[in-house]
Amino acid sequence: MDSTFPRTRKPQRGYNTAQVDEFLQVARRAYDGTPSPDDPPLNSERIRLTAFGLQKGGYVTADVDAALERLEDAFAAEERQVAARLHGDEVWLAEARATAQVVSNRLARVEGHRFDRVSPIALGYRVRDVDKFADKLTRYFRDGWPISIEDVRSVVFTTQRGGYRESQVDLVLDAVIDVMQAVR
The missing domain is CATH 1.20.1480 (hypothetical protein mp506/mpn330, domain 1)
Structure with missing residues (x-):
């Protein structure tokens, strides 16, 4: 399977690939409404506050950050729709x-x-x-x-x-x- 994001060259540090991939799986399940019982609750604020460790040859930080911003916006839009329906x-x-x-x-x-x-x-x-x-x-x-x-x-x-x-x-x-x- 190909990487989700481009990687930095080996001597350079990027985001820890395992942490990013795991977070994106949790986010996908949360957005689809199918979270696992052990998944932490996820909303736009938590996405904004998410941080990853660094590793040599990790994911390019700018690409991951841009994806997280789009994800945050998508969750925020969904939260607004739910709140509007409820209240x-x-x-x-x-x-x-x-x-x-x-x-x-x-x-x-x-x-x-x-x-x-x-x-x-x-x-x-x-x-x-x-x-x-x-x-x-x-x-x-x-x-x-x-x-x-x-x-x-x-x-x-x-x-x-x-x-x-x-x-x-x-x-x-x-x-x-x-x-x-x-x-x-």
Whole structure:
């Protein structure tokens, strides 16, 4: 059987092939509605948070990441359809608006104080980089400026000592993606 994704050359590292293949099998069963009893529950958020180990000659990370993004979008669309059938579109959109408001409130904070900081000797996201991207997100929420889910997924921040706490910034970015998927 051929590989699911292209592989890196041997000295280069790529995603662990066994982990990726196993995850994709679980995802396929979950999407088809035929999960095995020992499969973990799977939804768009869990797909977004999935991480794989690295190995020499593994799968090319960019190709796997792109597939995971498409998979996440497919699960998000299915989740929205189910929620709309159960509760109606109004409830789904009200939840998205509430999340958008929480995110907007966070982004409206004073530059340099939008997120918690790590200690002065620890590395966190560079404050200036995060604040600059936060301004773009503010324009998206407030004025409807165009920004894509891909822009949010692919943003990279440099690090600095005493920077913003990475986990907190990442949670807000995840919430932004949730809102963007909800209003598609």
